[in-house]
Amino acid sequence: MKFVKHVHHTEVKLEDPAEQGVKDVQLRWLISKKAGAENFAMRLFEIKPGGYTPLHQHDWEHEVFILEGNGVIKNKTNKEAFGEGDVLFVPSMEWHQFVNTGKETLKFLCLIPCKE
Amino acid sequence: MKFVKHVHHTEVKLEDPAEQGVKDVQLRWLISKKAGAENFAMRLFEIKPGGYTPLHQHDWEHEVFILEGNGVIKNKTNKEAFGEGDVLFVPSMEWHQFVNTGKETLKFLCLIPCKE
Numbered sequence: 001m002k003f004v005k006h007v008h009h010t011e012v013k014l015e016d017p018a019e020q021g022v023k024d025v026q027l028r029w030l031i032s033k034k035a036g037a038e039n040f041a042m043r044l045f046e047i048k049p050g051g052y053t054p055l056h057q058h059d060w061e062h063e064v065f066i067l068e069g070n071g072v073i074k075n076k077t078n079k080e081a082f083g084e085g086d087v088l089f090v091p092s093m094e095w096h097q098f099v100n101t102g103k104e105t106l107k108f109l110c111l112i113p114c115k116e
Numbered sequence: 117m118k119f120v121k122h123v124h125h126t127e128v129k130l131e132d133p134a135e136q137g138v139k140d141v142q143l144r145w146l147i148s149k150k151a152g153a154e155n156f157a158m159r160l161f162e163i164k165p166g167g168y169t170p171l172h173q174h175d176w177e178h179e180v181f182i183l184e185g186n187g188v189i190k191n192k193t194n195k196e197a198f199g200e201g202d203v204l205f206v207p208s209m210e211w212h213q214f215v216n217t218g219k220e221t222l223k224f225l226c227l228i229p230c231k232e
Contacts, residue, residue, distance in 0.1 A: 003191045004212070005205035006198065009181070030203045031179045037205060039229040040156040042179050063147050063158050065125070065181075065225060075119045082122065087146045089121035089153060096120070109181060111227060113155040 005035045009044050024051030024100075033114060040113050047071070047100040047107075055097035062090040062110050069106035072099050121151045125160050140167030140216075149230060156229050163187070163216040163223075171213035178206040178226050185222035188215050 012028040024047060031042040044067075047053070055074065066086045072079045073088060075095040082088065090096045100106040128144040140163060147158040160183070163169070171190065182202045188195045189204060191211040198204065206212045216222040
């Protein structure tokens with residue numbers, strides 16, 4: 001019996017997000033309640049060049065680590081470029097949008113609290 | 117005003133862990149309560165070749181993503197090799213130890229719930 005869940009991230013199904021307003025975005029639910037994670041979930045996003053998540057807000061935070069590629073994070077008035085090895089914390093209720101401005105697939109981890 | 121915390125991970129201080137029983141282990145607290153993260157914290161561990169964390173257990177889980185290097189995760193009876201791009205979930209109260217069995221620094225993200 002395995003004492004840990006252990007997979008390569010590419011073994012986890014690449015899914016279309018349920019949310020509206022995305023372009024060329026897919027994600028892998030690497031660790032979630034299915035694995036027994038009750039407090040927070042680890043997802044890996046893959047966004048193709050020119051793709052983006054919606055400009056939106058919600059009442060939970062994001063903890064993000066950029067694995068590969070380049071992009072910008074925007075709110076309604078500002079934007080900031082980011083690249084590999086960058087860390088971003090988006091607080092609850094902050095407007096935010098991730099855009100792939102590079103020439104390669106943008107890959108990042110985005111962790112969220114598990115909702116009741 | 118910045119709408120997100122945004123740093124390169126190498127800008128975050130590399131610290132010695134408080135815990136006993138570690139060898140050649142340092143960590144960076146990338147996102148923690150200081151940044152406003154109330155639910156879970158993102159740390160980046162750097163373990164030199166031959167280094168290890170203690171074989172221990174505790175009442176919180178780990179969500180781990182291997183960024184660079186190779187190693188094994190052990191409990192009292194088993195061990196499993198891991199490498200770059202691997203994902204590990206260590207449930208609460210599972211015995212575990214991370215060992216760098218490679219020739220380069222092992223770097224991984226390890227997220228934990230924030231304790232009360």
